Amino acid sequence: MLRRTALAASALLAAGALLLTACTGGGSSPDPTTTSEPDTDASAIIRLVLEPGNLDIRETAGAALDQILVDNIYQGLVSRTPEQDIVPALAEDWEISEDGLTYTFTLREGVTFHDGQELTPQDVVWSLTTRKNTPEWRDSARLANVATIVADGQDIVLTLAAPDSSLLWNLTGRAGLILKEADTVDYQTKANGTGPFILDTWRQGDNITFARNDAYWGEPAQVAEVVFDYIPDNQAALNAALAGEVDAVTGFDANLKEQIEATGDFALVLGQSTDKGTLAFNQASGPLADKRVRQAIRQAIDHEAFIEAGQSGETLYGPIPSLDPGYEDLADVAPYDPEAARALLTEAGVEDLTLQLTIPSFYSTTIPQILVSDLNEVGITLEVNSVDFPTWLNDVYVNKDYDLSFVLHTEARDFENWANPDYYFTYDNPEVQRLYAESIASTDEGEAADLLADAARIVSEDAAADWLYNGASVVAVGTNITGMPSVNVNERLNLAELAKSDG
Helix, strand or coil: CEEEEHHHHHHHHHHCCCCCCCCCCCCCCCCCCCCCCECCCCEEEEEECCCCCCCCCCCCCCHHHHHHHECCCECECEEECCCCCEEECCEEEEEECCCCCEEEEEECCCCECCCCCECCHHHHHHHHHHHHHCCCCCCHHHHCCEEEEEEECCEEEEEECCCCCCHHHHCCCHHHECCCCCCCCCCCCCCCCCCCEEEEEEECCCEEEEEECCCCCCCCCCCCEEEEEECCCHHHHHHHHHCCCCCEECCCCHHHHHHHHCCCCEEEEEECCCCEEEEEECCCCCHHHCHHHHHHHHHHCCHHHHHHHHCCCECCCCCCCCCCCCCCCCCCCCCCCHHHHHHHHHHCCCCCEEEEEEEECCCCCHHHHHHHHHHHHCCEEEEEEEECHHHHHHHHHHCCCCCEEEEEECCCCCHHHHHCCCCCCCCCCHHHHHHHHHHHHCCCHHHHHHHHHHHHHHHHHCCCEEEEEECCEEEEEECCEECCCCCCCCCCCCCCCCEEECC
């Protein structure tokens, strides 16, 4: 049997992750310049960009919820590090049978929910079973291959109908979160988890405050509270940092490095991420149904310009970023070549083409500016439709009413979207769907990754979308702060080790 224990997971943690070529730091914050001891009564204030509309982690989409609630408030049997290694959480260890059909997790004892109730094996069985059988709950389909979920003492046994190479990973996300059975909490505005922090207050439109969970089963949080201050504008965030109103700034603009480091109170840290700046093509009908037109758009775009403009990140020419299994450098598929782009448009019989770009208004105007300029060079007029995020969700994500759309997809290992013809990408390729299914069914990690790589190349060669860049996690960290994550912070922000000193 394959066995993964806390000791083995620690070894994986030590392996770390490769830095981006533009990185100035790794997965942790710079050492503080003071020798002061951490203040366990401290309040740490962190700037975030996108505030969630509600707190219902069961049903509400959006990375804004995962970013703050997973790990800090809610936990699963297993979790993952920013570098994407799978580690124990509410399960102290686990075993996987040789045939990949049985997963046995040993549940920790002495764990309580934030309301003081004990975590029981039945809570785990109920949570996973309800998730699997409730389509309205996010990621319920990720448990589709699980046939039975039972408790045997402190052991939780999942039996699969077929091998699923993604199951353990899926359990580190929403699909694996453990809730209290028959809980009456109002999930829209409240929370009841097992994590190191408790939801204290939510001042909608302003901030969310977490307080340390003094009854936490693991090492207690090192600050008394964390305040998430929602400041969409980078200049306003810079001003708040310089005024001493925030201790860390996520989602920052690397071009403002000199300004925020000027006083010596902050250091800018660039970390790797799975953020994919995705330019989606609605290929259901019209000119974008022609692969030549889509390929022309790809080759008209100077991808290096986005890296230069942002002073961070790296180019990406396919749907899988370098942190994820199946990554391959696909730059050869769509090299920057405006002349080739014009030739493709001529071959497709397209001229004087006008397309609309729908983009959420909180993204930098630099993105549409580059796109408008590059596409104009090959004879495509791009009209920019800047909308609020709820409008984007309704028009693009739900109703697929768009020509081109830009959004930053932050979720790791989300290739499944390219194997789903019903997703808003409108991409439908049976060969990609077959390769993805074979990857999921594989019991060999290497083989599963190779199958994903093969599928990803097809997606890129089909010009199913364009991937403008693989973003970096850009974080400005106070020099009196330690333990601030800087890898993949737009997806998950585990603050269990965050500490703040007086000086």
